[in-house]
Amino acid sequence: MNKFNLVNKCLVVVCMLFMSCNANNEKNIDDSNVINYNFDFGLVSKDTVLNGFFVINNSSERTMNYKNIFTSCDCTTLNKQESDSILKGEKDTVFFKLSTLNMQSNDEINQAIRITTDSKPNLIRLNITGKIK
Secondary structure: OOOHHHHHHHHHHHHHHHHHHHHHHHHOOOOHHHHHOOEEHHHEEEOOEEEEEEEEEEEOOOOOEEEEEEEEEOEEOOOOOOOOOOOOOOOOEEEEEOOOOOOOOOOOHHHHEEEEEEOOOEEEEEEEEEEEE
């Protein structure tokens, strides 16, 4: 075997090792996914309480912890707390209630729930929409 062939083979091995290291580092780029990011109530009556839910899937190989939970309006409440978590490979259902009290006819419902986690991506944004009749 000549020197040139030996150098080429070593170079190929080093490249393969480098590529496999990158693949391992990027293994959990998307640790979570949501079954549906949008919940549309359609046309609803004013002065009612609407119930809905989102499902978050933890597809990583570690527990995903909620860090911060924010709703864009005091009219929206959740069944989750910042200390909650999702075990690896499990799903979590985020139930919410939205009150249309103080909303007027023809008002657009456009609310958001933002959950930050210790996963990638670390921000989950859930949208609630509808219209008051």
